[in-house]
Amino acid sequence: MTDLWETMRSRRSTHDLQDKEVSAEIVYKAIEYASLAPSAHNAQPWRFVWVRNPGIRQAWVTSMLRRYAKDMKEDGVTDHERRGRLHSSMVRFLGAPVLLLVCLTMREMDVYRDPFRAKCERDLALQSLGAAMENLLLALAGFGLSSRWYSAPVFCPEIAKEVLKLPADYEPQAIVTVGYSASANAEPKKRKGIQEILLER
DSSP: OHHHHHHHHHOOBOOOBOSOOOOHHHHHHHHHHHTTSOOGGGOOOEEEEEOOOHHHHHHHHHHHHHHHHHHHHHTTOOHHHHHHHHHHHHHHHHHOSEEEEEEEOOTTSOOOSSHHHHHHHHHHHHHHHHHHHHHHHHHHHHTTOEEEEEOGGGGOHHHHHHHTTOOTTOEEEEEEEEEOBSSOOOOOOOOOOHHHHOOOO
């Protein structure tokens, strides 16, 4: 329990990564640990895509950032700010030793005709995916790796589907960048105290 506690306390979301190879064995093992998460109906509605081909990664990231640039322009973000954000995203996504896409699948979830219960079932699947994501981040931290969770694919799922040629049931939800940290472990961000998040009745 002490090791788990320390891993939870020391884990950080890091984007400054070393240009150092991460062994495939560690990546496979971390995904295996992610899959141990609890899930509604034990449906395990998570799927992982390791984007290893440099050309495919380049095409995917470039297409995503093109959409991001368009959205920022429509939102009134200045040219200077847009260029800065796009450069940072390009460096982070193309420079990470490991780039994972995490997808949701509803294939084995229950099917309901009425919209309310159908939405509830999707919520259950998303909750399950979140549990697997946390397992993944903790497993990577346990292996001495740094990672960061990005939700970019939610805003342009069709790009990942097309460029990565994903199965029809794969719904892109998150990107996880993985590597060895290039900087000292940062101070933890301020967390809400238990009195702010716990309600007792």
